Amino acid sequence: MPTYTIEFLVVGLGVFMLLWEAFAAPKNKAKLALIGAAGLTVALVLLLMNMCCGCGMDVPAWMSRFYTTEGYAMFFKAFALVSTIIVLLMSYDFRSVLNRYTSNDNSCSNTGEFYTLPIFACAGLMWMASATDLVSIFVSLELVTITFYIMVAYMRRNVGSLEAGVKYLILGALSTGFLVYGIAWLYGAMGTTDLKVIAETLSPSSGWTNYPPLAEFADPSRHYALLFGLSLIILSLGFKVGAAPMQLWIPDVYQGAPTPITAFLSVASKAAGFGVAIAILTPFINSIEYGAKVKMILVVLAAATLLYGNLSALAQTNFKRLLAYSSIAHAGFMIMGMAAGAVEFVMIYLVTYLIMTFAAFFILGLVRVQDDSDEISAFDGLAKRNPHLGLAMTIIMAGMAGVPLTAGFVGKLLMFTAAIGSVPMIVIIIAIISAAAGFYYYFKIIRAIYWHVPKTDKPLEVPCISKIAIIILTVATILVGVIPNIAENIVKFSL
Amino acid sequence: MLLALILIPILAAVGIYFGAPARLTALGAAVANIVVAIIAIMANSVFSVEVMSSLEINLSLGFAKDGISIVMLLLAVIVTFAAVFSGSAPEGREKLWFSSILLISAGAIGAFISRDLFFFFAFHELALIPTFLMIGMLGRGDRKEVAWKTTIYLAFGSMVLLVGLLMVVNDIGSFSMDALRPIAAEQQNTVALLLIIGFGTLVSLFPFHSWAAPAYASAPAPVAMLHAGVLKKFGLYGLIVVGYKVAPDGMAHWLPLLLVLLLCNIIWVGLITINQKRVDLMLGNSSVMHMGYIFLAIAALVDNGSSFAMQAAVLLMFAHGISIAMSFCLADRIEAKTGSLELNQLGGLAKAAPTLAFLFGLVGMASIGLPGLANFAGEIMVFFSGFEGWEPADGLGAVQIATIIAIWGVVISAVYMLRAFRHIFQGDTSSRTEDATDLGVCEKIPAILLAVILLVVGIYPNSILQFLP
Incomplete structure (x- = not known):
């Protein structure tokens, strides 16, 4: 099966589930999440089969302008599928909170779309991974972002969720504006939106002769136009991955959004941001003219992001907010890696980040469902209430x-x-x-788990799906560490 | 074989977590590890498996030709056995207690037998979390604050160290410790400083020492024994097998700084030690102070490059590891018998507990450096190594002057140790010491084991020195 059809499959699955939900909904709508996860697992298996046999990589001519299966595309596709499957499973165990904040009678009547929207976001993320043209990048990015606007604000009877939705909408729209404006300037300077052409033109071997409009590149005004466009694009990518100074939305949105969606934002959306950043920036980093400039911007971004994320995280008392700042901090490390040109290392980082972040959010979701709190104090004495869960959380936090x-x-x-050796010592x-x-x-979390006295003696129950997921992710944290x-092989396999 | 050394304590800890009888399993693992260690040393086994191909990281274990890792491994397994044996877990906390001890031990053993910088660093860090938990949950006094302070100090030191090590790897192009060689001259000074600060923080080099004494005072006895006795030696071990190898000129460049800092360790911290009013704080500070001597041996090694200085450092590391572990073990017993470690609340304990008094006196004499005990052999070699290859015609160099000043540390040790002994064991009995009982059979075993080792090594230092060519 050709790889490009898998996106169609995923969109089809989403549409099918929406219709099913509308006309023949199951009594317990959370079951939709499981069906969606099963459907996506089929898509993932198809994708992996293609990757194993190396077949289905051909792209028909009518698509090839906008779509590729080469480079890092397959990695980010698989990454999006895995994240979405995990998010759907997490949503299933999160259903009681969702029901409470979407209807007056705690019923699941209003939650159907919540379990289908991630599938559309997943399709967008997969397309984004394959996009080779600034326009297709923009369109797929919008599919993802607009889906996220809805998901973030989904708990409509919860003020925090609404606030998060509005903030994300306004700032997201602003960043989209930056992106489109940047693309326009880039197009004005280069005469194309095709990243492959841009890469060829900028490559040191081409000597500026490949593409007719660039013969005029000697004209300094075009040079500045290109740099201006590029910096606007970097700004909006910075928004996606949560790099300072475009990180302001992250804490509030992460805190307000439903927990599975926060996890989705912080893993899949961030990874996609890095995927796009790699696709767009690589030609510029490799060019003689712009390489040093782009790297310098990235280095500054990395330093600011690291400082902001880590120093702000110090004072947090809310665990979800803490994870938000920690996600900024992780982004800082990855930008540092990008600035050093180590793309494959960034991808390995993303794999480790996925494992640990999802595990942390699974446990946070459990605590939220049963104690109705995201505060660090909700973890007080977790080791007494559920020793195994406490140990798992300790391992995850040590990993983070x-x-x-x-x-x-x-x-x-x-x-x-x-x-x-490749970024400044400072x-x-x-x-x-x-x-x-x-x-x-x-370690503040570990301290709460072991040192503090629990507020209730009520043991913390772990539902089946969460239990399996947490065990797998925790074991993976240690295995990958040792x-x-x-x-590394996962990343290599996908290339 | 070598992998088993690390896996036995880890698996035992996992087993304890899932309900195996805690004390018995831990003891079994500690004994098994001593046996396995001796066999592995005799067989000189090696083990290697690749864990990351792009950076060429291998999980490779073995003993370097210089033999330091053999001595350190022996120290680790012996102290682990004593730590498991001594002290008693609080009611209901046996799982955490024994599995933490085993994990700390696994980390220390792993660090000493790794032949790869990645695992050399990683195994040491593995011990950090159980230490944090043990101090924070089962410690004494301001345990939470102390646990924080210790963790942040050690984490900071480790990060500095990590960057130093990565710069080394970047220059040499391999994580393998067998490939270590002097790096490019222009980088040596930076790397040497990073390594001195990084390793130095882990060994409580002045001025990064203030975490150590409170941590040992607060920690449960086995953790203090393992950390002060074994884990802390990691930094010194690292300075000798990594720092000196990759940046000999850089270390020489910072030698004056190192000398000043180590003298501060000996004299400054020594004077602080005299002022302590609690036995545990006194022992903690004395352990910081004694690190100064080992740094002095390292300074001599950098200065004159003689293998004699290296032997001195390693012998003293071993002797100090055994003696400080024994001290903490006995201090814990004093507290168990009398309920106090305040010097002015104790007195006349020798009447009620003569064995305890004898053993504490013995280890006190050892740490002062009485001939016939292991520490004397180490210290005297350190002082000689300062003058190794020195001709009177040269005049006194910095290292020689430092050595002469450092010798006064012995006097300081004598002052605080004898004073502590007098306060605890002699004089009038207090209400606390009147009804105290002497050591039971089980309590005697670890202390006597350590005491015998101190004596054997003291009388026949070649038992350790034979491993060091």
Whole structure:
């Protein structure tokens, strides 16, 4: 089966489920999440089969202008599918909170769309991974973003969720504006929106002769136009991945959004942002003319992001907000890796980040459902209420902090390895301070789990799906930490 | 074989978590590890498996030719056994207690037998979380604050260290510790400083020492024994097998700074130690102070490059590891018998507990450096190594002057140790010491084991030195 049909399959699945929900909804609408996850698993299996046999990679001529299966596309497609499947499973166990905030009688009557929207976002993310033209990037990005506007504000009877939705909408629209405006300037300067052509034109070997309009590149005004357009695009990508100074939306939106959606935002959406950033920026980083400039912008972004994310996380008392700042901090590390040109290391980092973040959100979701709180204090005495869950959370937090022999350390090690020698020493020092600060705020959770007295003695029940997911993700955190080859081979396999 | 050394304690910890009898399993694992360690050393086994191909990281374990890792491994398994044996877990917390001890031990063993910088660093860090939890949950006094302070200090030190190590890897192009060689000259100074600060923080080098004494005072006895006795030696081990190897000129560049800092460790912290009013704080500070001597041996190694200085450092590391572990073990017993560690609340304990008094006196003498005990052999070698290859015609160099000043540390040790002994065991009995009982059979075993080792190594230092060519 050709790879490009898998996106159609995913969209078809979404449409089918919407219709089904409208005309023949099951009594318990949360079941839609399971069906969606099953459907996406089929899509994932098809994708993996294609990757294994290397077949179905051909793209018909009418699509090839906008679509590719080469490069990092397959990795980010699989990444989007895996994240969406996990998010849907997480939504299933999160249903009681969702019901409470969507209807007056705690019924599931208004939650149907919630379980189908992630599928559309997934289709957008997959297309984005394959997009080779600024226009198709923009369109797929919009499909993802607009779906997210709805999902973030989905708990309509919850003020926090609404507030998050409005903030995300306004700032998201602003960043979209930046992106379109930047694309327009880039088009004005280069005469094309095709990234392949842009890459060829900018490549050092071409000598500016490949593409007719660029013969006029000697004209400095075009040069500035290109740089201006590029910086606007970087700004809007910075918004996507949560890089300072475009990170302001993250804490509020992450805190207000339903927990599975927060997880989705912080993993899949961020990864897609990095995927697009790699696709757009790589030609510029590789060019002689712009390489140093783009790298410098990235280095500054990385330093600011690391500082902001880690220092703000120190004072947080709300765990969801803490994870929001931590996601900014992780983005800072990955931007540092990008600035060093280590794209594959960034992808390994993303794999480790997916494992740990989803595990943390699974546990947070459980606590939210049963204690109705996202505060760190809700984790007080978790070790007494459920020792196994407490241990899992300890491992996850140690991983996030980057304690060796966990997945998180592998990621940080790779970023430092890449950065030393290719980014300025001051940024590395900032990264060290940030990583040390990370120990403080992640260990705050461990402290709450073991040192503090629980408010209730009520044991924390873990539903079946969450239990399996948490066990798998926790074991993966350690396995990848001890044998980093696992994560590396996943990335290599997808290339 | 070598992998088993790490896996036995980890698997035992997992087993304990899932309900195996805690004390028995832990003891079994500790004994098994001693046996396995001896076999592995005799067989000189190696183990290697690749875990990350793009950076060429291997999980490779083995003993370097310089033999330091053999001595450190012996120290680790012996102290682990004593730590598991001594002290008693609080009611209902046996799982956490014993699995933490085993995990700390696994981390220390792993760090000492790794032949790859990645795992060398990683295994040491593995011990951080159980230490944090143990101090924070089962410690004494301001345990939470102390646990925080310790963790942040150690995490910061580790991060600095990590960057230093990565710069080394970047230059050499391999994580393998067998490939270590002097790096490019222009980087040596930076790397050496990073390594001195990084490793130094982990070994409580002045001025990064203030975490150590409160941490050891607050920590449950086995953790203090393992950390002060074994884990802390990681930093010194690292400075010798990594720092000196990759940046000999850089270390020489920072030698004056190192000398000043280590003298601060010996004299400054020594004077602080004299002022302590609690046994545990005194022991914690004394352990910080004694690190100064080992740094002095490293300074001598950098200065004159003699293998004698290296032997001195390693012998003293071993001797100090055993003696400080024994001290903390006995201090814990004193508290168990009398309910207090305040010097002015104790007195005359020797009447009620003569064995305890004898053993504490023995280890006190050892840490002062009485001939016939292991520490004496180490310290005397350190002082000699400062003058190794020195000709009177040269005049006194910085290292020689530092050595002469450092010798006064012995006097300081004598002051605080003898004073502590007098306050605890002699004089009039207090209400706390009147009804105290002497050590039971089980309590004697770890202390006597450590005491015998101190004596054997003291009388026949070659038992350790034979491993060091």
